[in-house]
Amino acid sequence: MIRIMIVDDMPIFLEYLRGCIDWNSYGFEICCEAHDGKEALDKIEEFYPDVVLTDITMPYINGLELAERITRDYPAISVILITGNNEFEYARKAVKLGVCDYIVKPFEKEELILSLLKLQDNIGKVVESTDNQKDEHSEELRALIYAGLHDDSGAIELEKKVFGDNDAKGGYLLALIRFDAKAFAGKETDSREQLINWENLIARMLADKLDIDGKFSIFHDFENNIVTLMRFDNEADIYSYKGYEFADIIQIVKNQLGIGSAIALSPAQTMLDVKKAYERALGFLAEKEYGQLWDIRSSKDNISYSSLDAIIRLNKDIETLQADDAEKALNDMWEKLNRNKDAADTTISITDMNLFTSAISILMTNIISSGFSIDKIYGEGFLPEKFMADATSSEEMKDNVIFLYRKRIEFEKGKKQSKAYDIANAARLYIEENYADSNLAISDISEKLCVNQTYLRKMFKSEMNMTLTEYITQYRMQKAKHLLSSSDEKLQTIAEKVGYNDVSYFSNVFKKYYGGSPRSMSKESR
Structure with a gap:
């Protein structure tokens, strides 16, 4: 804490x-x-x-x-x-x-x-010390927005499961929040991991803030965009709802974090219509700038996002390590988009860019949630945005995306994935070997073990029942206590030996940990 x-x-x-x-x-x-x-x-x-x-x-x-x-x-x-x-x-x-x-x-x-x-590093410490509070129905709701439902019985069953009943008299309103990953472009490669952590915390904040006459559920899509499905008690409320909570979130996140975001509100009469509502919201935001709340409840445009089936396929290919099928899926997506395009036209269209940006976002989100390090897969300092921007044609951009998918899948195939205990134990051993280094950081441990920091923190907490930070402090304090009681060395020297350059800070940490000052436990005081 x-x-x-x-x-x-x-x-x-x-x-x-x-x-x-x-x-x-x-x-x-x-x-x-x-x-x-x-x-x-x-x-x-x-x-x-x-x-x-x-x-x-x-x-x-x-x-x-x-x-x-x-x-x-x-x-x-x-x-x-x-x-x-x-x-x-x-x-x-x-x-x-x-x-x-x-x-x-x-x-x-x-x-x-x-x-x-x-x-x-407070955002990291919070991820480390708190449970990942995901909606218990997130997997089913994610399947709903991508695959949809085929009959009323399936809609009734899902509604009961998510909302506790099937009393959807008012209907639904879907809100999709998309964050601007370009805010982190050109920064360190763990910035995507950091953005995902922020998105998860912002979803929690939204759950605390949202107040409607009805029920709601918040979850993430494959790109980690925040999806809020609101079920109102009265149909009129769907169209009178102003969305002030979402507008506030946009402004607060921009002011405090410098991250742009955009939100689309899209209606659905029943559960059967939720997939279409999501498609309209995603298609709308793909063409709009960040920084606004877009109300498409009364829009007459038939906006849709035509590649949702391919997105499901790509995500499954990553999970099952099917590099050939991922390549075929990306080729199929590209050919479908360019079917009516002049063969001589090699320019990169907005549609091409949106499609491939989504494909990259899905890939990076999957890598981070799987615990892998982007640096270890693609090389030190790799930035997907720059890699894509270097493409000179839509064909080359498509080939670049295929390369990234293949590289990620081959990396996992060639690596025997450690169990949570193995990762936590390896982290423990690294700390015990390097605790005297005052610059010891969790980023050093994650780099050594080839896993990202978020995954490392979670695995360590799960297996050791304490955070990495707590273990580093505990081990240093135990070593300090031993030195204090068994040697005549100066306090400054002991502090430095256990990783503290500032003797005053060391003394305060020691006192907070043991309830007494270092001098009270020293050899001289006995």
């Missing part, structure tokens, strides 16, 4: 902060509270939080002074300022001095969540 101290001189605001978020579900815990900066400094030594969330205007020591002292004396602690509009400029200046972020009152709770999650 990520430990948070909240600081404010107004009890009512402290109460609001305690109750506005289900902290534990996002991997946080409020470890302590303070009513002014002086009290906060006293409690830091006792609780040593990961994050200090503080107001600016307070007696004795104000938030700016508190932030300055924390960033100077406790560099491992992150600080977020909560500020009013009249204090806005102070907050901006504080960021230049080392404060991690600031939030302006009044703020949406989602802004606060994202602000906390984007600090350091």
